[in-house]
Amino acid sequence: MGEEKQGISRRDFLKSAGMVGVAAGVAGTTGLTAAGDRLGTPMSGGVYRRPWWVRQVDVPTTGIDWDRMQRFNADEDNLAHRGLGRYASAQENLRLENLYVENQQRRAANNQPGYTLKDSALLAAFRSTRNAMPRSFLGPQQAPRPEELGLERWQGTPHENTAMLKIAMRQMGAATVGIVELNERTRKLIYDVDRDGKPIVFDNVETGYEDDDKRVIPYQARWVVVYTVQMSDIAMKRAPTKIAQITTGETYQRGLSIQNNTQEFLRGLGYQGLGEATLNGLGISPALAVMAGLGELSRLNRVITPEYGPMVRIFKLITDLPLEADKPIDAGIARFCRSCKKCAEACPASALSFETNPTWQPVGEWGNAGHEAWFEDAIRCKRYWMEELGTNCGICFAVCPFAKRNTSFMHDLVRMQIATLPYTDEIIRNMDDAFGYGVQKDPETWWTTDLPEYGIHTSKG
Amino acid sequence: MNNEHPTEPEQPPNDIDTRRYHVLRLRRRPLAAWLAWLVWLIALVILLEYAFASFAEHERQAGIIAGAIFVGLLAAGIIIEVVRSIEIRSPYYYELTEDDD
Numbered sequence: 001m002g003e004e005k006q007g008i009s010r011r012d013f014l015k016s017a018g019m020v021g022v023a024a025g026v027a028g029t030t031g032l033t034a035a036g037d038r039l040g041t042p043m044s045g046g047v048y049r050r051p052w053w054v055r056q057v058d059v060p061t062t063g064i065d066w067d068r069m070q071r072f073n074a075d076e077d078n079l080a081h082r083g084l085g086r087y088a089s090a091q092e093n094l095r096l097e098n099l100y101v102e103n104q105q106r107r108a109a110n111n112q113p114g115y116t117l118k119d120s121a122l123l124a125a126f127r128s129t130r131n132a133m134p135r136s137f138l139g140p141q142q143a144p145r146p147e148e149l150g151l152e153r154w155q156g157t158p159h160e161n162t163a164m165l166k167i168a169m170r171q172m173g174a175a176t177v178g179i180v181e182l183n184e185r186t187r188k189l190i191y192d193v194d195r196d197g198k199p200i201v202f203d204n205v206e207t208g209y210e211d212d213d214k215r216v217i218p219y220q221a222r223w224v225v226v227y228t229v230q231m232s233d234i235a236m237k238r239a240p241t242k243i244a245q246i247t248t249g250e251t252y253q254r255g256l257s258i259q260n261n262t263q264e265f266l267r268g269l270g271y272q273g274l275g276e277a278t279l280n281g282l283g284i285s286p287a288l289a290v291m292a293g294l295g296e297l298s299r300l301n302r303v304i305t306p307e308y309g310p311m312v313r314i315f316k317l318i319t320d321l322p323l324e325a326d327k328p329i330d331a332g333i334a335r336f337c338r339s340c341k342k343c344a345e346a347c348p349a350s351a352l353s354f355e356t357n358p359t360w361q362p363v364g365e366w367g368n369a370g371h372e373a374w375f376e377d378a379i380r381c382k383r384y385w386m387e388e389l390g391t392n393c394g395i396c397f398a399v400c401p402f403a404k405r406n407t408s409f410m411h412d413l414v415r416m417q418i419a420t421l422p423y424t425d426e427i428i429r430n431m432d433d434a435f436g437y438g439v440q441k442d443p444e445t446w447w448t449t450d451l452p453e454y455g456i457h458t459s460k461g
Numbered sequence: 462m463n464n465e466h467p468t469e470p471e472q473p474p475n476d477i478d479t480r481r482y483h484v485l486r487l488r489r490r491p492l493a494a495w496l497a498w499l500v501w502l503i504a505l506v507i508l509l510e511y512a513f514a515s516f517a518e519h520e521r522q523a524g525i526i527a528g529a530i531f532v533g534l535l536a537a538g539i540i541i542e543v544v545r546s547i548e549i550r551s552p553y554y555y556e557l558t559e560d561d562d
Contacts, residue, residue: 015493023496026503234519408514409507410527435515436522449519 033412043293044179044324045162047170051412053419054306056327060290061334062297062358062372066185069370071192072284077365079378080195080280083386087364087379096386103390114241114443115390123246130253137210137277139263146270153270158324165225165323168265172258174227175312176305178292181325182222182318186291188370190217190224190283190318200282208274208318217274221320224283225262225273226292228305228312229255231397232455233405236311238443239394240385247455248313248392252279254454255315262317271321284368285314293326296333299352299374300343300396301367306331306415309402332419333402334358337374339425342438343396349384351377352396399438401429405457501538505531 032039036051043050072078079085083093107115134140146153156164166177180186193199199214209216235247263273276282286303289295294314295305304310306329344352353359353374362368363375385392397403404411417424432438452458508531515524 012491012493016491016496019493019496019500023499026500030503030507405518405520407518408511410511410514413507435520435526437520439522441519 029413029416033409033416036412036416043166044326045159045164045166047163047166048176050306050329051416053416054329054331055419056293057330058327060297060328061330062290063360064371065360066188066370069185069188069368071188071190072368073193074191074195074281075193075197078195079366079382084379084382087366096383100386100390103386103388105390107390114238114243118447119242119246119443123242123249126246126249126253130249130256133253133256134260135256135275135277135279137215137274138208139267139273139275140260141264141267143264143268145267154321158322161321162324165262165265165321169225169227169258169262172261173229173254174258175230175308176294177225177227178289178294178326179323180224180226180288180291181323182224186224189287189291191281195278195281198277208272210277215274215277217318218272218320221272221274221318223321223323223325224288224292224316224318225323226285226288226294226314226316227255227258228289228294228308228314229258230308230454230456230458231311231313233309233311233398233403233457234441234449234451234455235446236394236403237398237441238446239398239440240389240391241443242391243443243446244394244398245391248394250454251313255313259315259317266319266321269321271319273317273319275317276315282318283316285316287368287371288316289314290328293329296329296331297358297373298333298400299337299341300400301352301373301376302397304333304337304400304402306333307406309404310397310400311403330419331415332422335422336401336418336425336428340401340429342399342401342429342432346395346399346438347381348388348395349377349380349393351381351384395440398440401432401437404437407457498538501534505534505538508534 032052036053037049039052040050040054041052041056042048074080076086079087083096085093088096104115104120108117108120154161162179169177180189182190187202190202191200194215198210201214201216202219203216205216205218206220208218208221229251231251232247236244238244259273259275263275266273274282286297286301289303290297295303295312298304298310300310302310303312303314305312338356341354344354353376355374358372358374360369360372361375362373363377364379366378367373367375381393402415406412414428418428508527512524512527512531515521515527
């Protein structure tokens with residue numbers, strides 16, 4: 001009888017150890033991704049629990065030089081005016097506006113998918129309804145105040161108030177809500193002059209008010225409530241067409257509805273809600289969203305959120321209800337943008353930056369100095385809308401690798417990888433291309449798609 | 462209702478008739494092999510879910526590629542298992558593995 005061998009051979013040991021490592025890696029990664037939400041850290045008020053790979057940090061992932069930053073004049077310096085505002089002559093602005101209308105008419109006359117009468121009519125429906133809705137700095141002021149009901153105004157800890165407000169705003173339709181505390185630095189993110197030309201001033205008054213000359217924010221109203229509203233990725237992936245523009249218009253409408261509701265809710269609690277008196281007014285949305293921990297500044301020079309990618313619009317209002325501030329986040333998004341550049345490559349107007357790292361120097365006066373960004377050439381962008389399209393664009397939103405519908409576990413796995421394994425960023429970008437993401441969807445098929453409410457995925461946040 | 466016990470099966474003869482009985486062989490496998498199957502299974506589940514979700518997300522190309530990888534991985538696993546089972550039945554298997562160390 002032969003001698004029986006004891007133990008295992010070195011070869012078997014190495015094989016087993018290697019496979020234990022691989023299996024533990026795969027099973028661990030799968031388990032940690034699946035358990036992401038449970039293991040995550042809550043935002044202020046404890047309402048949301050974000051996956052563990054969305055880390056809260058003390059300073060944003062793109063730099064800010066608070067000493068250099070100044071409050072922005074949103075009336076003179078931005079490009080929201082007709083044509084190119086002060087960045088072109090009156091004659092040139094008129095030419096561009098005429099071209100915009102001509103492009104719309106030509107495409108509609110040719111029955112071009114995404115520009116037909118039904119597309120334009122739906123866009124106009126959202127836009128005109130939004131324009132008919134009340135919008136003001138102080139809100140509708142219809143809800144009864146506590147004293148009218150014989151009650152004291154609401155008292156709660158900042159933590160409780162934040163949780164209460166965030167839950168209320170989720171009910172109203174907000175996707176995510178974050179809080180920024182106003183101080184000497186963050187007050188620079190509130191416009192010096194609002195988009196309608198009215199100065200915004202801080203003053204030692206008890207309540208905010210508006211007169212013919214100015215909008216006044218009391219110093220004691222120290223909290224900015226920043227919220228995102230989800231856009232429909234299904235529509236946006238038809239960009240640049242009226243279909244994609246519909247989701248922009250519709251989201252602004254919902255954002256305004258949430259603003260009115262929140263202002264009335266705060267009034268009912270005995271506090272003030274000072275909102276956007278004009279579309280995108282009051283303050284710099286991306287900057288406030290970054291400070292509120294809703295996302296990171298990206299190559300689009302817009303905010304990309306961990307939950308919805310760039311498929312959001314950002315809104316804000318200021319309140320004196322004591323709240324708990326959130327912190328900026330690091331989910332690897334800005335770092336991923338350094339190597340990705342997919343939006344810049346796809347931009348037909350070549351308006352987005354190809355620089356690997358963000359810079360401190362704005363391209364033009366429409367960008368506010370004092371922070372790092374991939375500053376875009378907004379003139380080129382807007383000129384393209386008018387000269388070529390006859391609609392807004394949105395291609396950069398649609399092609400972004402973060403603009404996924406997020407119904408698959410695989411997307412969580414990739415986002416976790418982006419946040420934790422930066423050396424895989426280029427592979428992920430290449431895989432995104434190989435799997436066919438970012439290719440424009442047929443606009444006409446939107447009208448036969450089985451759409452969820454508002455065209456959005458409401459359970460992924 | 463018939464409460465009678467069913468007829469006792471015949472005791473198999475000492476000399477097993479292989480035409481009437483199947484023989485189940487449980488073989489020891491190294492830990493590495495079991496873990497490889499675990500990784501294969503997890504990958505299959507993730508790929509299948511991704512393929513279905515991609516079609517639901519209207520991302521046809523991603524769905525097709527994920528489905529193709531799923532089928533390839535599934536086929537690879539099946540082929541490996543079939544080849545192994547054939548190898549194990551080979552009369553030369555034990556001779557081959559004796560020198561394997």
